[in-house]
Amino acid sequence: MSKRIVWLSAALVLLGTVGTYVLSLEDTSDVDIGENEVVLPVVSYVTAQASDNTGHISVFAEVRPRWTADLKAQVSGKLLSVAPQALEGKKVSKNEPMAQLEKHTYDAQLEDAKYQQSTAEFNLKKKQNKHVLALKNWRAVNPKEDPPEMAVHIPELRVAEKALEAAVQKVKVARYDVNATTIKAPFSGFVTKRHASIGQSISVGDTLFTLLDAEQLDITVSLDQTQWNLLEKAWQEFPAKIYNANKELVGIAKIQRGGGFLDPKSRRYQLFLEIVKSPETSVLPGEFVTVELQSKTVNDSLKLPATALTQEGFVWFLNNKDELQRFEASVVFRDDTDIIVKMPNELQDLDEKRVVQLPMAAFLPGQHVAPTPAGH
Template identity: 35%
Template sequence: MFVSIGALLVLMEDTADVTKTDTSPVLQTVSVQALPVKEVTAVVDAFAEVRPRWSAEIRTPVGGRIVEVREAALAGAMVPTGAVLFQIEKVQYETAVAAAELMLAEARLGLRQANNQTTVARRQFERDGVRAPNDLALHLPQLEIAKRQVASAEAQLHAAKQQLADTIIVAPFSGFVTERFGSLGQTVAAGEPLVNLMDDTRFELTAEVSRENWTLLDHPIHGQVARLVDMAGNPVGIATVRRGGGFLDRNTRQYRVFLEVPDTAERSILSGDVVRVQFTGRTLKNTFSLPETALTRTGHVWFVDQEDKLRRLEPKILFRRDDQIVIAAPTKGQSQRLAITPLASFLPGQRVAPKSVEE
């Protein structure tokens, strides 16, 4: 019985059917794009915030009661240079000017008296035919003191007039009033803030550039012009490099480049905008420009060699420009075929069927 069961199981065992054929396996189709070796001009991008050149908290130089607040001092107002913002009560400062003028008149009178005494003493000695024994005999020390009293009185009068003029608070530069602190009837002390004023004509930017991108710039960069592009990719103006390099930012360890935006009608930026600053760098030879989609998540690109085999490469990315990546050519002066749609199933050395596509 056991022998019969064993024979039955052997007869029922599955067998693999192997069929020989001379047909070659179907190769995977891969879209490739010819990459010629190019000479390109590097473009370095950096983000920066647009800031006004002048932004100040206007404080009162003198103390007193605010007797007038102009419309130009209200928040949101746009004021030109020299526009009156506040008026401080000026009675006490007019009194100080009058007292200083009186002191100056008295000092000048004392100077005339000292001059007269010196002249009389000198003529007396000349008439007697003798020489004055010392300066005291000619009243010269008194004359010198009188001269200094006049100088002191003139300086005090100038200071009093300056304080009187400072009772009128004016805008030191044109701009927007962003915040107001002083109110009508308020008594303020010297040095108290009245308004915040932000420049609206001259802007500055500070861009940070990595060490790698710093080497791509055309040095020296002083005076170079950079393009300003908004977050949507639209050009909004230009900026001129005032200075850059020389030190690294202590937090980011990147080079800082300081730029200024000229006051032109072609610009369309506002203070507080975040823009992309595009620097034009030096010319690079032996490079490939490939679409950003050709770069895999692992940072590799795939080429198809002359034998239609896949070859993987970890490229040296020089810079990015829009949706293109510029890399250093792995072989000097030799074009390559790029697999523009890399797949996860790609294997190095795998033979494929390349299909050329237009750029």
Template identity: 30%
Template structure:
């Protein structure tokens, strides 16, 4: 009897659980059924084609711009060396790295006693040579008079009679003594080491109490009136700028006679978030043996007076703008694939690949030439092409938002 009750109770428990489950399922089904005319209405239009972000571009003329990287260097930089031997007797307090000095300012003095003595000795030799020359000139005059009084016809058999060789020797001796004196004075002047131009001391190589010999380094000096950047460009880039530097046209090349004011240039430092106006002043007039590129030189005057100062050693991006190039399209760099293809979207919203030629680049944009006529006023290009693109593929164009 007890077993029958347990079996009966178990069946009722299963029945109750099953009933509750069915009720819950029916409730969920009724709640999830869409209302008539809702989002899942079978009559709603179905979207077709791959969503693609597009941008409208126009054929136009754009100023050519080339960019290249370079390092800022002073126009004048010099490692000054000793020209005479001797102990150091004076060091200018300014002889420290980072100090500005003026042209002609004395920075180091070398013991000059021996060089002053040499100057005095050479002065004495000049004086003696002058006396010898005066004597020979007097003797030559006497010899000429004696020859005339002798009544002999013609010229003497030897120049020694009229003392011409002795006179020439005296003159040569005086000339040699004078040049020796000039040289000793120059060597004396070398005992004072001066700044050859206005600049900043970059490195000092001497200390008090040292002795110098000819050729020893004393200091390294950078001129700060002008800095220069050398960049390497191709012949095509030069042509874009309108600078024809071929051998047959160098007389007309503006770079050879000074800055070309028709070409705008600036130097940009991404680290400092700053830029400086520059001038293209000349070309290297040769090709680099490794890269086969030509060198252009850009200069900035008074770099320390700029805001911020343009310091030597700064790595910059040179941006040079030249003449306008017609029939170009300006589009984002992302629109140009690695294979050089741009995907256009035609009037039927289908993709059309075009092999494009990059002419030059800008800030995040590329200027291309498609080789086609600009009969259409505007074109739509896919901003972000991907590997699934195919010619004739139907797409959903979505205009790129500005900004």
């Protein structure tokens, strides 16, 4: 019993000692209960001004040659030669010979037609002389009466005149056939395909070459209803800029016509542009380009950096208390660097319209921030 009392006494002493030590630690601990300074997030902003802004309508389109032709044989014959400049990939000039068909048969037909024309001319002269002699004889006998047509051989004269007209036309046809044996370029362009080889027998209607216009290039632009409404109404007075895939300016185009109808498939407006030829133009047929059209002026709008627009379509700004606020942007135009939005009601009463340049996903409406001008 005495041992149990001893152990209990020792345990109480040990517990008292530990409690005293803990209390001494709490009393001697240096606790900094000072209030920490709150650090506000720094937000970069740009100052926007309401003004009348003009944007651009960008449309993706294909450059097309004005003329594309399959050169077909107008006469038949053996293909004797193909000009070196008529090979695939070569550029030919207008009326430049490209190939030659055998033409002996057509030369003979032309000479025969010329002979028939000479014979008709000779017959006509004989009929004319016969008519003149008959008319003189009639007037000598009957000076006061008009002769009947048969008496002075007028029907024969008319037949002779018609025969000569027919002979002249036959000469024209025969000469056309002779000229058709030489295949010439109807316009300046590139030979994209050769369909026949030397020595081949060619029939009427056979395709010999495919030619692509290299002088005049056109672009057809398709616009939806919204784009059409934003287009400058006097669009024919404003040239369109053409950019390649690298966003380099490669040419200027003039709007010639359009807007009179909707495409039956896409139900979109069509504009037809002609590329203006100049030393700086570097556009090729078949190239896909971006066409930049002049828009009408948007009154009382804001021009902002494209980075100010969030993926959700909001633009953040700062109120007079340096608190974050946002509005849903009505974007009229956009490009890689800027957007043009209609003036929102939220900014109407602010003297300084400070728009956040790079909004963050963690922003909250009413959050207090430390604003700083962009670039500082």
